[in-house]
Amino acid sequence: DAEITQSPRHKITETGRQVTLACHQTWNHNNMFWYRQDLGHGLRLIHYSYGVQDTNKGEVSDGYSVSRSNTEDLPLTLESAASSQTSVYFCASSTDRDRLREQYFGPGTRLTVT
Amino acid sequence: AQKITQTQPGMFVQEKEAVTLDCTYDTSDQSYGLFWYKQPSSGEMIFLIYQGSYDEQNATEGRYSLNFQKARKSANLVISASQLGDSAMYFCAMSRFGNEKLTFGTGTRLTIIP
Numbered sequence: 001d002a003e004i005t006q007s008p009r010h011k012i013t014e015t016g017r018q019v020t021l022a023c024h025q026t027w028n029h030n031n032m033f034w035y036r037q038d039l040g041h042g043l044r045l046i047h048y049s050y051g052v053q054d055t056n057k058g059e060v061s062d063g064y065s066v067s068r069s070n071t072e073d074l075p076l077t078l079e080s081a082a083s084s085q086t087s088v089y090f091c092a093s094s095t096d097r098d099r100l101r102e103q104y105f106g107p108g109t110r111l112t113v114t
Numbered sequence: 115a116q117k118i119t120q121t122q123p124g125m126f127v128q129e130k131e132a133v134t135l136d137c138t139y140d141t142s143d144q145s146y147g148l149f150w151y152k153q154p155s156s157g158e159m160i161f162l163i164y165q166g167s168y169d170e171q172n173a174t175e176g177r178y179s180l181n182f183q184k185a186r187k188s189a190n191l192v193i194s195a196s197q198l199g200d201s202a203m204y205f206c207a208m209s210r211f212g213n214e215k216l217t218f219g220t221g222t223r224l225t226i227i228p
Contacts, residue, residue: 031214042218105159
């Protein structure tokens with residue numbers, strides 16, 4: 001069955017370190033997204049991609065970067081982790097072939113920056 | 115810019131009763147989609163229901179229905195005959211057709227009382 005996976009599921013890192021969160025989907029979806037979830041804010045968009053070599057900034061992109069070298073993967077990099085980036089991170093994907101633009105979400109990565 | 119407002123931070127409902135979760139939205143777009151997601155305590159995001167802005171009929175999916183009132187810019191989720199397993203966080207979200215990124219509300223925590 002097709003799926004979307006994230007790794008690691010939990011990560012503790014120190015302030016200033018570079019961290020990369022992996023997202024891999026086997027739906028063959030063109031669209032991929034990264035969100036962060038914080039109490040009181042719901043989910044907010046960090047970066048997104050509509051296809052290979054395409055990346056776009058979302059609402060809260062400062063301190064984050066992504067690259068899309070293939071259809072399946074959209075890794076999220078925190079260049080220099082800060083305590084304000086402690087959060088739960090969700091990756092999602094969707095197809096642009098169907099009228100219903102449902103996004104399929106990964107299980108999430110809980111990141112703690114100490 | 116799009117905005118989603120969920121004014122009920124928490125709700126308590128007796129088992130087997132129907133429940134309505136409020137969602138209002140703001141957008142200048144003519145073509146858009148409205149979504150509801152469920153997030154149980156385990157953390158995953160589960161898609162529940164979708165409504166397109168040009169759909170004339172309210173969407174239904176099993177016990178879930180979306181009460182779409184376009185003129186009032188509201189997209190309330192109705193859960194009929196609530197069950198203990200419905201206890202979760204519920205998020206309303208929207209996207210613009212052709213621009214698939216989702217804008218989320220802050221969520222409503224629903225607790226079903228036996």
